[in-house]
Amino acid sequence: MTLLTGNIVVDGVRLAYWDQGRGMPVIFIHGTPSHSYEWRDVVPHVEAGGFRAVTYDLLGYGRSERPVDRDTSVAAQTDLLAHLLDALDIDRADIVAHDIGGAIGLRFAVARPERVRRLMVIDSVSYDSWPSPTWRRIIDEHLDDCMSMSQEAFDDLLTRQLAMTVADASLMTGDVLRSYLAPHRSALGRASFFEHQVRHYDAKYTEEISDALGRLTMPVRLLWGEEDQWQPLRYARRLSDAIPDADLVTVPDAGHFLMEDAPARVVEEIRNFLAAP
Template identity: 60%
Template sequence: MILDRHLIVDGVRLAFRRTVGSTGETLVFLHGTPSHSHIWRNVIPTVEAAGHGVLTYDLLGYGASERPPNRDTSVTAQADLLEEVLAQQEIRRCTLIAHDIGGAVAQIFATRQPDRVERLMLIDSVSYDSWPSSTWQEIIRDHLADYAAMPQAEFEAMLTRQLTMTVADPTRMTGETLEAYLAPHRTAMGRASFFEHQVRHYDSTPTQRVTPLLKTLTTPTRIVWGAEDRWQPPAFARRLAEDIPNAQLSIIPGAGHFPMEDNPLRIAEEIRTFLADA
């Protein structure tokens, strides 16, 4: 397991990992949906071996973190919680490495508090009005309660189809890998939490609101994207690279929306190069 302990922050429990490296800097990894910190398991050890400190945690309502009822788990609320986590851990500045909706959290935080972000890497991030898909919009609008009540087997089949779409090579989302992504949802609470804490907050309003602020960023930024991402097409990567001043763009061939599954060594190399360049 990549996470090895828990912390209590702002009255909620988060599963997390914190290591202190020899370089004196901390890289904060933010995952997306339908995911949790497991997605970084083949990346973080390489970063730590290079001497960098790491902080990663399961977002509130995700993975092994608490799933509190009646608690806001939108990307805006997750950005608020990130600020609390960094304060508790006494991390004044950090490099944010963020994927999918974690990228929305990172955009919000970096535009709010640019002096606290050393560098910013967005990996297949939601942005602008890129999310949710028209299918999820209809589900959220008209059928959320019905989907939340579906039988467990039907729910897992639906989630399996979704997860299989995240990789360019479907064989990479099978066996133990698939099981690790399904595991947090294998109970009635897990299924309910998926819809209440994740799907209910699929909303592009926060990323559309932050759009005009992207051009104000002076933080060194790299945009990393799977060329075969079916959920967030590379056109959004190019738009981000144009809107964020001096942002670097790297498109990974043969990778989908979860490039950490299709090509974890390439993601680790992108991070290493980014840190060296900056």
């Protein structure tokens, strides 16, 4: 299943996106190693709750363009988000963001607070929390070699990583696993994964906004899986302490891909947060 219903050209690049419903716009930003597929059990329910739901594949991810000469770092993706909102004629929106999407959401809220009504961050990278130890080892020892690996070796590597994203390993199997692997089922897909995603796993993008988090004034909710192996709960608590009046909600028996372990709970938390006075 894919949420995406079309394509839009934004700042000279093509993004695959979904834009459905009426009401306050809610922008969903996915993480890595992922694409908008991760929101499939969440976005339609938020839309049904009376919101305009927008999600998209980040540049270089999923079904969006994979440019050979364009920056796809967290900083560049943050700038591109502003262009996307402009293209969709959205002045102000709620943002729900996961993993590196959380870094994009936080950077956007720091740089353009007037455009963010509410911000929910789900199992986000922050401070020096990323890359995780396993990804750091891949980057340090094998990044250049990984770009030329066989499809079988790539699938094995990414499958091992994806298995770490859920508390219930049985959820990351079968059609679900194949859907997460699907954008990389070619030489271009494999190379793009390392160039557009892994090469930009860099904590500088979160560390450089750390001192600015205390200036955020919009309502912020942090939603976290208690069994997250990549972004430990201590980082959620650190963010909660840094962001004024931030609300931290933890979900037991759930990992980094909270939308896989507990989709109904994610929908409930989002709808309650967005509807709060």
